[in-house]
Amino acid sequence: MTKVSRTYWLVLLLACGIFAVDVFVLPDVTPELKSSASEFFNNECKGCHRWARKFAAPPMRDNVQHYASDPAAMVEYLKHPTPQHPDEWPAMEITPLTEEQAKMMTAWLLYILKNPDDPGRPK
Structure with a gap:
């Protein structure tokens, strides 16, 4: 390998390391996710x-609105x-x-918002 190609690969590896970023992605809201999230909501x-409306805790809609611009914070x-x-x-x-449960619930609650x-919106 020539000095130029080694330098090229070294720079490329460094650039990849510097710009490596964790990308925050919520799951797609599929019928299966809706069903699982709705069941979780009803149980938990x-x-x-x-x-x-207020009940024994703040309205969920208000909680979700608080995090609408920052889903990662909700997770x-x-x-x-x-x-x-x-x-x-x-x-x-x-x-x-868990991370998976939190992302599922965040995706579904933001979808409902x-x-x-x-028709699957909580009452």
Whole structure:
């Protein structure tokens, strides 16, 4: 290998390392994801959250709107829930979600926010 080609490959490898970025991607909202997320919501969230009204916790729609411009923050919150309004609401008593669960729920909840007439929207 010539000196020029070694230099070329070295520069290329360094550039790849410098510009390597974790890309945040939510899963596609397929019928299967909708079904799984809806079931998860009904089993884990609905006991306290309603979509558009206060119940034992803030309306889920309000929570989702808070994260609409930063879905990655919503995923992180679901993985590590901490009290957001301890003066108004008790802390969530949930097991932190896995990365996969948090991305599934974030994708579905943002979809519902943008598609409020979806028949699978929580009540």
